[in-house]
Amino acid sequence: MNRNVSIAELLKPQLPTSTKKGTVLNILKSFLPDQGVMLYFILLLSLLCTVDIVVIGNWVKTPGIYYSVLISSLIPVCFARIKLHSLFIHVISLIVGMSFVLYQTLTLIKDMPFLEKVSELKLRLDYWYGIATSDGISTDLIPYTITLLSLSWILGYVCSWFTFKHNNIWISIVLNGVSILTCLSFLPQEYSSRFYLYAFTAMILITHITTVKQKRDWIRNGTSFNKLDGWLTLNSAVWYSLAILVIATAMPMKIYVSRPVADAWKDARTPIAQIEEQFARLLGSVPSRTQQNGRFFGKFLPFIGSISFREEGVLTTKSDYPNYWISRTYDTYTHEGWISGETNTIDIRKNSNFDNTKGLKSTKPVKQLMQMSFPSDQFFAGGSISSVSEPVELESLKPKSFKLSIGDDIVDKSIPEDLQMFELELENFFQENPGGIKYGRYGNFLDNKLPKEYKYVNTTSSKNDTEIINLVRDMPPNLDIVDWNLSRQIPANKKLTMVSHVSVSTPEDLKNSSQEYHGFIKDHYLDLPEDMPRRISNLAHQIASKEPTPYDKAVAIEKHLRSGNYVYSQKISTPPVGTDGVDYFLFTSKAGYSDYFASAMTVMLRDLGIPSRLATGYSSGSYDSKDDISTIKDSDSHGWVQVYFPSYGWIDFEPTPNWEKPSRDLREKTPSSFIRSDSIYKDGNYPKLPDDFYDELGPEGEAVKTGTANIDVLTQKTILIPVSLIFLSGVTLLLITAFWKYGLAGLSPTERITTKMCRFGKLAGISKTNYQTVEEYSLLLATRYPLIKTDIYKITNAHMIEKYSGKPHDLIDLEAPWAIIKSYILKDFIKRIFRWTQKNDTDKSN
Secondary structure, eight states: OOOOOOHHHHHSOOOOOOSSOOOHHHHHHHHSOTTOHHHHHHHHHHHHHHHHHHHHHTSSOOTTHHHHHHHHHHHHHHTTTSOOOHHHHHHHHHHHHHHHHHHHHHTTSOSSOHHHHHHHHHHHHHHHHHHHTTTOOOOOOHHHHHHHHHHHHHHHHHHHHHHHHHOOOHHHHHHHHHHHHHHHTTSOGGGGHHHHHHHHHHHHHHHHHHHHHHHHHHHHTTOOOOHHHHHHHHHHHHHHHHHHHHHHHHSOEEEEEOHHHHHHHHHHHHHHHHHHHHHHHHSTTSOOOSOOSSOOOOSEEEOOSOOOOOOSEEEEEEOSSOOOEEEEEEOEEETTEEEOOOEEEEEEOTTOOOOOOTTOOSEEEEEEEEEESSOEEEOOBSSEEEEESSOEEEEEEOOOEEEEEESSOOOOTTSOHHHHHHHHHHHHHHHHSTTTTTTTHHHHHHHHHSOTTEEEEEEEEOTTSOEEEEEEEOOOSSOOEEEEEEEEEEOTTOEEEEEEEEEOOOHHHHHTOOOOOOHHHHHHHSOOOTTOOHHHHHHHHHHHTTOSSHHHHHHHHHHHHHTTSSEEOSOOOOOOTTSOHHHHIIIIIOEEOHHHHHHHHHHHHHHTTOOEEEEEEEOOOEEETTTTEEEEEGGGEEEEEEEEETTTEEEEEOOSTTSOOOOOSOOSSOOOSOOOOOOSSGGGOOOOOGGGGGGTOOTTOEEEEEEOOOGGGGGOSTTHHHHHHHHHHHHHHHHHHHHHHTTTTTOOHHHHHHHHHHHHGGGGTOOOOTTOOHHHHHHHHHHHOGGGHHHHHHHHHHHHHHHHHOOOOOTHHHHHHHHHHHHHHHHHHHHHHHHHHHHHHHHHHO
16 A cells, blocks of 8 residues: 655655664664765765865965865765755755855955945856857856855765766766866966876776775675675785875886978967957966966956066077067057957968068168977067068958948047048938939949048948948058967077068157058057046056157156056066056056056057057066176066057167166177077976977987986876876767666566667668667678577567567576677678778779
8 A cells, every 4th residue: 555655654664673772873874875984985085186276376366166076976975865856956956066066166255244235246247148149258266266266066966976876987087087187277287296196086986986886796695705805905906006106107218200290280289379369358367277388468457456477598699789588569458358359361471571661760680599498389579570481370360340331320439530521422322312322323422522541341221221331441551460470389498590680760750750640550559448437548648648749658657667656576466357457557556567667658658549459478677798698587577568650660668667678779789690698498308298399309309308207207297198198098988888778778688688789780871760670770780790699689589588578588598699699790890890891992092
């Protein structure tokens, strides 16, 4: 007789039947999983290894992250022996996890009541989402605190769930391994030893879960197994695991890489590089923890907090001109930082001539040499590049396009003034000439009335009966180069020679420069956000409004920022979320490094109508007159201002105190014919990246490095490469296994073997159709493989007997025929693949 069961009874654990009154200890034991407590502690240790890496990185604040994995991993343990549907347990974990993450995140918002904290969090997430779905820059790290805490919760719960609910430890090993390797790839090499602690716990986990499974079989077969046996097994596993790690780290390693592999790696990284740009846009305020070779200047340059630089040399240069070494410029200002606009790529071949100085006055070609003490594909230009001893890729800023909506009688105030006048004339033209496009008068109108510096693209019709006129700005006489890169990565200490055109203009030249700017320049280098704080404009006019020329205004603002009103400091805080970075620097903190000083000058100049931009790279470094070389250190990483002067191009200005103002005079000393430099990596022991192999491999590939590792190898990345491949292979194998087992759950043993046989038959090129019975399909398969038809019929007959009699068939009788069928079909499949490849090779040779 059935009776209704209450929820309380479902949640109540199944206590062991006993005639004695249960003690508290027995009650607690009844909640413990069958696998035992020791397995949980080992699993928790492996999870804490991963979480510890996140804490060490200290990328964003993650309060309570240790408790996150502790609590989330305990939930499956507590529910392991409770008869409750999995869906309810997942929902409980989700609710508890969301509450925990929300509470911990709110602790980062100080000095507010709880409800106001919740409202503030919602506003900041909405603000971040608006930036993430547009082209802005985010410096708010609250969303990433939520992400890391949520991921830690999911990691702990999923690993524990599969371990204690499904006896599957591989999910935990793969997820933990991928997580810890991902974190380590963004940390210095000295933290790589954490991976070995995780690998040690992973091997213990595998041994222990295997022992637990074997224990059940031994008990079922009547073999005795006591606690001492379990501890002895665990003790042996610990020592074997330690031995394996020691042997693995002490073995000599030889890595072979061929040129096609290096090419494949570079191509495969292309989409990843694009994703990295987006991370830089949204996570740009997170300081790097890796020992980078020099400073990387990406598409986005956010206002961040404290920075630090090393004192090692990164560049050694020789030039008669004490110029800055530029890497990238930025044209678009946002409240949170700078963005480098969309570009076209210009490929400059090795030693070819590229003249981008037509019409510019007071320029002079200078031969320059440069060495980078690290492998890199970055390039640092010493002026307007004319030729380089390596192929380079220059990025030219794209001209802006404009859309004029005709027929709505509304003039777009955001477009240039000449286009606003043209839009009014277009409105009048279409009113006086209905169907003007159709009858051909429209083309004549465009030829006569379209302002200079614009090109007509096309005309489209919108849904509200308006015409959309698409125009694009003409390019200026000289391409506007904003980014400099090598076409490939070159090894450390490779000498680069180049010829650059540098400006030798005098202050009088620049004072007398024209103030008629090309439209392209005004489109990109006068633009500011509409909601800029008014006091920035007031300060700019207070400093420079009385100065007669753009040059004098630029010098006045440069002098103001260098006068001592502002302090140069690398130990600063990030501007608060929602504030303008320049406004915060000028009126609140009054302290910052070169990015802040240069940004302030650029913004004030733009407000005065003077085209300017932020440039980044390195200063000219320390000059040694004896050897006639300059040594540029990591600490010489710099940002400065470039101001545009018609007929003279971009001229450097230095608003940052404690830095020398740029000189446009050539050095008098005749330079020597060579460069001497000591690399920061002794004996060529620099980190090798995939593209380094171009300079070190022949067509067939050769050994890169051979050596016997010592205990310091624990901190090297070489062993992480094969380990990463092992984990990737494990994930792939896991997916294949899941795909193979899909649809087998709930079937009887005979049905499962029959289904597997049908699936394996696809390798033979025989697929079972929906209208075929199993018997019909087995007949086709037996016809294809007559030597194993007896085994095929055994499985088919067993399936028929079970299906029509309802009696389960003994699975042992089917294991041998199934093994024969599987082996035979697989061998035939491999033979056919081999014959096919031989046939293709023969066809190609003919």
